[in-house]
Amino acid sequence: MLARIRRSVTGVLDALRTGSDTGPDTRAHxxxxxxxxxVSACAEDDQERIDEAAGWVSPEALSFGVNELACRAVVALARERDESPRTVARALLGLPAV
Known part of the structure; x- marks a missing residue:
């Protein structure tokens, strides 16, 4: 049963990878x-790196990954600040506290 689940997860992850990288590092990301x-390229306003990273996986996979990164970042900041994730997320976006 575990082997079947592992194969399914591996298949999904393989489908999310494009493997179309043609640079010196040709492994799939x-x-x-x-x-x-x-996200780091966006924060540094580096359009070349943004375009490169966007080509590593499908747009849907990238969206999922960015969402997951945002969730983890907000949780980490909330723990560090001893605040709720909602408060931290609103503060990061410049929204008034509720």
Whole structure:
């Protein structure tokens, strides 16, 4: 049963990878690597790296990875600040406290 689940998960992850990278590092990137590279490039306003990371996985996979990264970042900041994730998320977006 576990082997069957493992094969299913592996199949899904393989489907999310494009493997279309033609640079010196030709291994396939996973969606979390793509999300980390994409978000950090966006924060640094580096369009070349944004485009590169966006090509590593499908748009749907990248969206999922960016969402997961955002959730983890908000949770980590909330723990660090001893505040609720809602308060931290609103503060990061410049929204008034509720």
């Amino acid at each position: 996973n969606l979390f690597e793509a999300a980390a590279a994409y």
